Amino acid sequence: MTRSKQGQLSTAKNLDLNNITENETSALQNKIYTPKSTAGKDFKKDGTCYAIDLYPPYTITAGPTYTAYKFNILQHLTALSPYFETNTNGLSPDPSPGCTVVKAAYLVRHASIYANDYDYENTLYPFLQRLKNASSSKHVNFSCALDLAFLATWTSPITDSKEEMEKLTKSGGLEAFNFSTQLAYRYPHLLPMKKKNESSFKVWASEANRTKQSANALFAGLYGGIQEDMIGQVMVIAEGEEQGANTLTPHESCPRFSDTAGSKEAGIWLKYYTDPIIARFAAMGTRFNFSANDVLAMQELCGYETVIRGSSPFCPIFTPEEWLSFEYYFDIKYHYQLGYERLSVS
Structure with a gap:
């Protein structure tokens, strides 16, 4: 990023604002801007801007620990x-050689909401x-x-x-759908089979809209969104203090919350x-x-x-x-x- 003699900015490259390095952040903090047509005019008189440094140094910061590190705001x-997966250094969710997953239980938070x-x-x-x-x-x-x-x-x-x-955004529905599609590929042998009519398969959800919508999107993703292939159902569990040991929304049954x-x-x-x-x-x-x-x-x-x-x-x-x-x-x-x-x- 450079400055022209008139104080205008010219961008040397496109910046991914959700993944910016320390140096790029520093450059953004120290830029100066003055429109050509208003250079030298008085802000108080006509609402235009002086060429001033809007970002005086106010703190001393350390550089990144690793030169390849990029800060991701999201x-x-x-x-x-x-939703994003943490850096697990290449660890695989697959079982050890010679082993097979016979049961899997996932406690999943609702997807992105408004x-x-x-x-x-x-x-x-x-x-x-x-x-x-x-x-x-x-x-x-x-x-x-x-x-x-x-x-x-x-x-x-x-x-x-x-x-x-409290409702899902479009991207939230896609998050839940994509996540369950990954589960379907990871554990194909655990999904119910139509020929066996395994209707006991259930996805449990609390009664909040965001959770019900997430559960429905997740359930659809298990079957690639193909309605006629879906076996089982989404079970909505009521929330409230009277429910006692509530494993989906435990704070609801905690009087000290x-x-x-x-x-x-x-x-x-x-x-x-x-x-x-x-x-x-x-x-x-x-x-x-x-x-x-x-x-x-x-x-x-x-x-x-x-x-x-x-x-x-x-x-x-x-x-x-x-x-x-x-x-x-x-x-x-x-x-x-x-x-x-x-x-x-x-």
Whole structure:
């Protein structure tokens, strides 16, 4: 990536914004932009931009451990990451030579959804409303903010929250279908055979929409989507405290579970790691007063928008270190909500 004398950017190569190296990230953070037609004009008078460095150094970062390592944003979104397989150094799921798998049990999480109720109500919706109000204000101007310029015309990927909330995206259905197709090739001898009429074969699911839809897509994938070949059924299990030992949604039968547990502790880290980000965004001159919750919403939208639209302009505006901080935010939250720290709460 290079700069012309007029301060404009010219891209030396196309960047995969979901897989960027440390050097490429550094280049993105130190670019300068001034449209030719407005060079030297006053921003305050006509809304155009000066040629200024929008990214002054604010932290010292270490280089990658291995020169071949490439940071993949979509692998650091915690529960919001689309499905991916971890690096197992070539380990095979096949049994040892001379052995045969006679039984297999998989506990599978639901596939990618539009958004969950908690994230939407507490994080996404407040930011989307603030952004909507700002778009109608003459005071806020994103058009010259470089990495944030897309916010001037960006629209939410969630267009009908009542209809879409907690439901699978198209890519989510494909995830579940593809995963079960792999299982069908891996364990063909375990699938029921039509000639034996093995109708006892079942896929169990909790009653949430996202889980039922995932189970149906998974069930279809086992048979390549061929309806007449499908044997068995999807069994939906009711959720609730009265169910006792609920193995599909165990938190429903745990009286000590709380959705808000860990929010206070994670909030301390959220303020710490978002302060430099807010300062960087403020230096862009948008006059939008970003909050810590706004930053969290933007990072969550990277994941949600990607599985809805296929990509998101929110993903490349944060550094790898900021994505790791986002990931650690949820580590803290879940440690106090579902992890060992919860055991110490009376």
